[in-house]
Amino acid sequence: MTQGLFRKGLTALALAGAVVVAAITGVQPAAAEKIKVAAIYTLPVEQQWISRIHKALNTAAERGDIEYVYSENVANTDYERVMREYSEAGQNLVVGEVFAVERAARAVAKDYPKTAYLMGSSFGPSGDNFSVFDNWIHEPSYLTGMIAGSLSKSGVIGMVGGYPIPEVNRLMHAFMDGVREVKPDTKFLVSFIGSWYDPPKAKEAAFAMMDTGADIMYAERYGVSDAAKERGVMAIGNVIDTQNEYPGTVVASALWHMEPTIDKAIEAVKSGSYEAADYGSYSFMSQGGGSLAPIDPKLVDEKTLAAVKIREQEIRDGLFRVNVNDSEPKSSK
Amino acid sequence: MNEILEILLSVSFWAAALRIASPLILGTLGELVCERAGVLNLGIEGIMTAGAMAGWMAVYQGADLWTGVAVAAAIGMILGFIHGVFTVPLGLSQHVTGLGLTLLATSLSYFTYRMILPDVPSPPRIEAFQPLAIPYLSDLPIIGPAIFEQTPLTYFALIAVAVVAFVLYKTPLGLAVRSVGENPAAAEAQGIDVYAVRIGAVMVGSGLMAVGGAFLTMSAFNAFFFEMVAGRGWICIALVVFASWRPGKALLGAFLFGAFDAFQVRLQQVVGGDIPYQIFLMLPYLLSILALIVMSRRAAYPKALMIPYRKGER
Incomplete structure (x- = not known):
C-alpha cells in the first residue's frame, strides 16, 4: 500500500x-x-x-x-x-x-x-x-474436470465457493461437465461460504464434504487445498498454480493468464484506438489466456492424460466448445 | 430427518464444532474479564486482528509457535492498556474508545503486514499448530476424538476457561475484579485500587482476545489475510451476554455457536439443492439470537458496567 x-x-x-x-x-x-x-x-x-x-x-x-x-x-x-x-x-x-x-x-x-x-x-x-x-477459463476448468472424474473413486466431488456470481458459477459448471464426460453419475456437493477470504471457514466446509465421502475437492477458495492435504484427499486448483505448495494434493489446475488481455489493452491505448470492447475472449485457451497447469504423471493414468490432450487440442482448434452456464450450481440430489 | 441425526451423531461434527468455537471461547473469555471489571471492550475485533497478525508474523520471522502466542498476547495487552487508560482514569466513553481501538488496531495490523511483506505473489505460510492427541483420553468413544484430538491452542482455550473461573470465584483477586465491576466505591473502601484492577483486567482480557485471533492464523490456518477475523469479535460481545458474564456459560455459548456453524455446512450438503445457501450461512446467527433472547432474560450484568469511576465522587 x-x-x-x-x-x-x-x-x-x-x-x-x-x-x-x-x-x-x-x-x-x-x-x-x-x-x-x-x-x-x-x-x-x-x-x-x-x-x-x-x-x-x-x-x-x-x-x-x-x-x-x-x-x-x-x-x-x-x-x-x-x-x-x-x-x-x-x-x-x-x-x-x-x-x-x-x-x-x-x-x-x-x-x-x-x-x-x-x-x-x-x-x-x-x-x-x-x-x-473476466476470467473466462471455463475451457481449462472443463479439462481439470475430466481429470477429477478419472481420479474419483467414491464418485463424490466436493466444491467450495465464495459467492455464486457468474464468473464462479461458469467455471464450476464447466468443471462439472468435464467430470460428467468421464463419469456421468458423479455426485457433487456444493457450498458457498459467503466470503472471498475466510480460509478457516472454507476449510470447515471442505472437511464437512470429505466427511460425506468426497474424495476430490474443487478448490475455488484458499483453505480447501489445506483441508484436502490434511485428509490425504486430492484437490483441483483454480486460477493460480498451487501444485508446488501442495505436492501430491493438487493434481491439476485451471490457470488464468491476464497477460494477453493487458497487452491488448496497452497496445490499443498506445495507438489511440482504444474503444469499449469485451476483452473476455483474451482469457480463452486459444488466446493464451487460459491453460492447464502441468499435471503430475504419477497421479493421473495415461489414458486420461491422452483424452485430456485430445480435448485440449480440439478446444484450441475451435472444434470443441465448452458450455457456458452462469446459473448457481447446486448439490446433486 | 435421518440425515440430520446422522450429522449430530458423527464424531467429526463435534470435533468441527469445538474447532470453530476455539477462537470464540478465547475472545468471549477475554471480553468477559474486561466486562466483569466494569469495562466494555469494543476493541475486540481489532485486538483479535492484531493478535492474528502479530503472532503469525513472529513465527514467520523465525520464532517458535508458543513464542508467537506470547507475542500475540503481549500485543493484545498493550492495546488493552491503551483502552484502559482512556476509559478508566480518563473516564471516556467506552463505546467510542473501543470502536476507535478496533479501527486503529485493524489498520495498524494491515499496515505492518504490508510494510514487512510489500509484494508477495501468494500469502506466505508458516508451519501451524498440528492436532495433538492426548494419550488415553483420545481413546474414549466419541468424546475422545471430538475433544482430545485438537490443536494445542484449543486445549489452551479450555484450560483458560477453568483458570478464569477459578480466579474469578475462588481468589481474592477475582473478588477484587468482580467488586470493581459491581460497586467500585465499596471496593475502594476496602482498600482496593479500582483503577489498577480495572486496567489490569482489561489488559488480561485483551491478551486472551489476541490469542483468540492468533488461533485463526496459527491453528485454524497458516497464513494471515486481511479481514480474516471476519466479525468473530462482535460475536464474542454477544456471547458474553448469552453467558450472563459467567465463564462456564461462555464456553457453552461459544461451543453452541460452533456447533450451529458446523451443522450449517453439513446441512447445506444434505438439502442444499432446494434452499438458498444464504439461509444456511444465516442459521448460526439466527439460532444464536434466539438463544440470546432466552438466556439473557435472567442475565445479571455487572452493575458498574460502562460507568466510569471517579475517585472521591459521591
Missing part, C-alpha cells in the same frame, strides 16, 4: 513534468512515452484473482511499456472515489474489478472520456471507453 502511495506521488511528479514537456513541444504524451496505468483492487494483491492481474501489469511495467501504480483492498463504497482520483491524475488506463459497483463505475467512466477503463465485470462494455474482461 505504501509502495502504491509512494509510486502515486512519483507519478504525480512525472505527470506534471510530462504536461510541461507537452506544452512546450506540443507532442502527444501517450504516443511518445510509457502509458500510465493504475489498478484498483477490492482485495489485497495476494488474493488469487487479483494476483493474476497484478502479475500481468508488473510484467508490462518491467518490460518498460507502462508506469504502474495500484491501490489494493479498496472498499466497494470507496471504489468510485479512487476511480475518479486516478482519472483526475491523468492515468491513461485504469484497470480493476467492478463486480459490486457495476453501475457507479460506468457513470465515472462517462465523466472522463479521455481515460481508458478495463474492468473485470459480469456485464458488457459501455460508452466509448469502458471495456470489460
Whole structure:
C-alpha cells in the first residue's frame, strides 16, 4: 500500500513534468512515452484473482511499456472515489474489478472520456471507453474436470465457493461437465461460504464434504487445498498454480493468464484506438489466456492424460466448445 | 430427518464444532474479564486482528509457535492498556474508545503486514499448530476424538476457561475484579485500587482476545489475510451476554455457536439443492439470537458496567 502511495506521488511528479514537456513541444504524451496505468483492487494483491492481474501489469511495467501504480483492498463504497482520483491524475488506463459497483463505475467512466477503463465485470462494455474482461477459463476448468472424474473413486466431488456470481458459477459448471464426460453419475456437493477470504471457514466446509465421502475437492477458495492435504484427499486448483505448495494434493489446475488481455489493452491505448470492447475472449485457451497447469504423471493414468490432450487440442482448434452456464450450481440430489 | 441425526451423531461434527468455537471461547473469555471489571471492550475485533497478525508474523520471522502466542498476547495487552487508560482514569466513553481501538488496531495490523511483506505473489505460510492427541483420553468413544484430538491452542482455550473461573470465584483477586465491576466505591473502601484492577483486567482480557485471533492464523490456518477475523469479535460481545458474564456459560455459548456453524455446512450438503445457501450461512446467527433472547432474560450484568469511576465522587 505504501509502495502504491509512494509510486502515486512519483507519478504525480512525472505527470506534471510530462504536461510541461507537452506544452512546450506540443507532442502527444501517450504516443511518445510509457502509458500510465493504475489498478484498483477490492482485495489485497495476494488474493488469487487479483494476483493474476497484478502479475500481468508488473510484467508490462518491467518490460518498460507502462508506469504502474495500484491501490489494493479498496472498499466497494470507496471504489468510485479512487476511480475518479486516478482519472483526475491523468492515468491513461485504469484497470480493476467492478463486480459490486457495476453501475457507479460506468457513470465515472462517462465523466472522463479521455481515460481508458478495463474492468473485470459480469456485464458488457459501455460508452466509448469502458471495456470489460473476466476470467473466462471455463475451457481449462472443463479439462481439470475430466481429470477429477478419472481420479474419483467414491464418485463424490466436493466444491467450495465464495459467492455464486457468474464468473464462479461458469467455471464450476464447466468443471462439472468435464467430470460428467468421464463419469456421468458423479455426485457433487456444493457450498458457498459467503466470503472471498475466510480460509478457516472454507476449510470447515471442505472437511464437512470429505466427511460425506468426497474424495476430490474443487478448490475455488484458499483453505480447501489445506483441508484436502490434511485428509490425504486430492484437490483441483483454480486460477493460480498451487501444485508446488501442495505436492501430491493438487493434481491439476485451471490457470488464468491476464497477460494477453493487458497487452491488448496497452497496445490499443498506445495507438489511440482504444474503444469499449469485451476483452473476455483474451482469457480463452486459444488466446493464451487460459491453460492447464502441468499435471503430475504419477497421479493421473495415461489414458486420461491422452483424452485430456485430445480435448485440449480440439478446444484450441475451435472444434470443441465448452458450455457456458452462469446459473448457481447446486448439490446433486 | 435421518440425515440430520446422522450429522449430530458423527464424531467429526463435534470435533468441527469445538474447532470453530476455539477462537470464540478465547475472545468471549477475554471480553468477559474486561466486562466483569466494569469495562466494555469494543476493541475486540481489532485486538483479535492484531493478535492474528502479530503472532503469525513472529513465527514467520523465525520464532517458535508458543513464542508467537506470547507475542500475540503481549500485543493484545498493550492495546488493552491503551483502552484502559482512556476509559478508566480518563473516564471516556467506552463505546467510542473501543470502536476507535478496533479501527486503529485493524489498520495498524494491515499496515505492518504490508510494510514487512510489500509484494508477495501468494500469502506466505508458516508451519501451524498440528492436532495433538492426548494419550488415553483420545481413546474414549466419541468424546475422545471430538475433544482430545485438537490443536494445542484449543486445549489452551479450555484450560483458560477453568483458570478464569477459578480466579474469578475462588481468589481474592477475582473478588477484587468482580467488586470493581459491581460497586467500585465499596471496593475502594476496602482498600482496593479500582483503577489498577480495572486496567489490569482489561489488559488480561485483551491478551486472551489476541490469542483468540492468533488461533485463526496459527491453528485454524497458516497464513494471515486481511479481514480474516471476519466479525468473530462482535460475536464474542454477544456471547458474553448469552453467558450472563459467567465463564462456564461462555464456553457453552461459544461451543453452541460452533456447533450451529458446523451443522450449517453439513446441512447445506444434505438439502442444499432446494434452499438458498444464504439461509444456511444465516442459521448460526439466527439460532444464536434466539438463544440470546432466552438466556439473557435472567442475565445479571455487572452493575458498574460502562460507568466510569471517579475517585472521591459521591
